[in-house]
Amino acid sequence: MKTFLYLIVFTLLCAGYVTAETAPISPRIEVQTTVDAILDQLRTLPADSPQRREVISGLIREQFDFQLMSQGALGRSWASANDLQRQKFIDLFTGLLEETYLGRIQAYTNEKISYGEEEIRQNRAVVDTVIHTASADIPISYKLLLQNNDWQVYDVVIEKVSLIRNYRSSYASILRSKGMDGLLEEMKEKLDSLHQRAEVEQKDAA
Amino acid sequence: MKRMVVTLLLMMLCLMTVTAVVEAADEQPAPPLDLYGDLYGGDVSDAPTGDPLEVVNRGVFWFNDKMYFYLLKPVARGFRVVPEPARVGLGNMLDNLKSPIRAVNSLLQLKFKQAGSEVGRLVVNTTLGIFGFYDAADTIWSLKKKEEDFGQTLGYYGVEEGFYLVLPFFGASTLRDGVSMIPDSFIDPVYWSVRQEVALGIKGSDVVNRISLDKDTYESIVDEQLDPYLFIRDAYLQNRAANVAD
Numbered sequence: 191m192k193t194f195l196y197l198i199v200f201t202l203l204c205a206g207y208v209t210a211e212t213a214p215i216s217p218r219i220e221v222q223t224t225v226d227a228i229l230d231q232l233r234t235l236p237a238d239s240p241q242r243r244e245v246i247s248g249l250i251r252e253q254f255d256f257q258l259m260s261q262g263a264l265g266r267s268w269a270s271a272n273d274l275q276r277q278k279f280i281d282l283f284t285g286l287l288e289e290t291y292l293g294r295i296q297a298y299t300n301e302k303i304s305y306g307e308e309e310i311r312q313n314r315a316v317v318d319t320v321i322h323t324a325s326a327d328i329p330i331s332y333k334l335l336l337q338n339n340d341w342q343v344y345d346v347v348i349e350k351v352s353l354i355r356n357y358r359s360s361y362a363s364i365l366r367s368k369g370m371d372g373l374l375e376e377m378k379e380k381l382d383s384l385h386q387r388a389e390v391e392q393k394d395a396a
Numbered sequence: 397m398k399r400m401v402v403t404l405l406l407m408m409l410c411l412m413t414v415t416a417v418v419e420a421a422d423e424q425p426a427p428p429l430d431l432y433g434d435l436y437g438g439d440v441s442d443a444p445t446g447d448p449l450e451v452v453n454r455g456v457f458w459f460n461d462k463m464y465f466y467l468l469k470p471v472a473r474g475f476r477v478v479p480e481p482a483r484v485g486l487g488n489m490l491d492n493l494k495s496p497i498r499a500v501n502s503l504l505q506l507k508f509k510q511a512g513s514e515v516g517r518l519v520v521n522t523t524l525g526i527f528g529f530y531d532a533a534d535t536i537w538s539l540k541k542k543e544e545d546f547g548q549t550l551g552y553y554g555v556e557e558g559f560y561l562v563l564p565f566f567g568a569s570t571l572r573d574g575v576s577m578i579p580d581s582f583i584d585p586v587y588w589s590v591r592q593e594v595a596l597g598i599k600g601s602d603v604v605n606r607i608s609l610d611k612d613t614y615e616s617i618v619d620e621q622l623d624p625y626l627f628i629r630d631a632y633l634q635n636r637a638a639n640v641a642d
Contacts, residue, residue: 325606350639
């Protein structure tokens with residue numbers, strides 16, 4: 191009987207290990223789920239609702255790998271930054287990107303979005319989407335990396351312009367003239383002013 | 397004893413599955429995470445296109461910024477009293493007039509199918525689309541337009557961008573793309589069919605109309621970026637490089 195029990199426990203353990211290794215969800219579905227969920231929140235929750243920002247922020251943070259994007263935005267300077275500077279940068283950059291993404295997606299809340307093909311190569315994927323406005327089609331591609339069995343966005347390409355490369359180019363110039371601490375200072379000021387803008391918008395909506 | 401054998405067999409089966417899963421994971425080793433080259437395509441801080449005229453360019457950028465906020469934007473905002481479908485139609489009409497530029501430059505780049513498509517679009521949209529008000533070619537036959545200009549043609553034959561340039565009124569450009577506006581203007585029917593003042597008027601309303609349809613893209617960049625000049629410079633260069641490459 192004892193052996194039998196062991197057997198059951200062992201089989202269960204094995205089964206647990208094997209099912210943990212199931213295939214990840216398709217990147218296209220991941221992107222679509224997140225974007226649709228964000229748009230859904232924007233359309234349903236009133237603009238003055240306090241949870242709205244939190245809910246959307248949570249959705250973004252779940253799907254975007256801000257650590258990776260921060261590394262990409264700093265480029266070579268990532269290696270020379272110390273731990274404290276890196277953490278500060280990640281926090282500020284996360285906030286700034288979130289505000290930017292939110293601000294832009296809010297402008298297109300009522301437009302139609304179509305999801306195109308996904309292209310997977312090993313642990314990378316590109317998901318093409320198009321925002322159809324009355325006057326133009328805006329192509330937006332999401333680039334994802336498979337980490338721990340989960341597809342995470344590491345770059346957004348709008349009209350053929352990589353957002354992270356764009357940031358890296360700008361930040362590299364600022365780093366050359368003002369150094370890491372100068373950049374962090376500027377980022378903090380910018381984020382504060384964007385938060386103020388968001389508060390004003392919330393009050394206006396109320 | 398029999399139980400023992402069964403247990404052993406099951407254990408082996410489990411082990412095999414586990415190793416198979418692990419091996420499958422090992423078969424495709426994740427490439428090393430080289431963030432500069434790999435994920436984000438090269439280090440752009442060493443971008444080949446320099447900006448030796450940055451001081452002058454920033455001056456012109458400042459001028460264009462003031463023009464935008466104090467002249468173009470207020471006019472465009474006023475123009476929004478015209479219903480959106482009419483403004484979209486007007487935009488289509490003005491864009492239809494640029495078909496010859498796209499057709500000729502496609503041809504110069506030996507993109508014959510694309511050149512044919514542009515000619516087809518011009519014919520269909522001018523007739524069925526009522527002087528280009530409707531993009532009938534796209535709606536009915538999915539004939540999509542693709543931007544081609546002389547700057548891209550030069551790029552196709554290997555001409556480098558030179559350096560970054562901010563032009564008054566026109567905005568971001570490069571030496572190559574700026575000079576290329578001259579040959580393109582010879583193909584543009586607006587410039588040779590009407591008097592110069594009228595042509596300028598048409599071009600001006602094109603700009604105002606486009607701003608009226610835009611969702612404050614420029615404002616968001618100015619609000620959200622640490623240095624809008626640098627952000628727009630890189631966005632322009634990236635976008636142009638991609639348009640030349642395809």
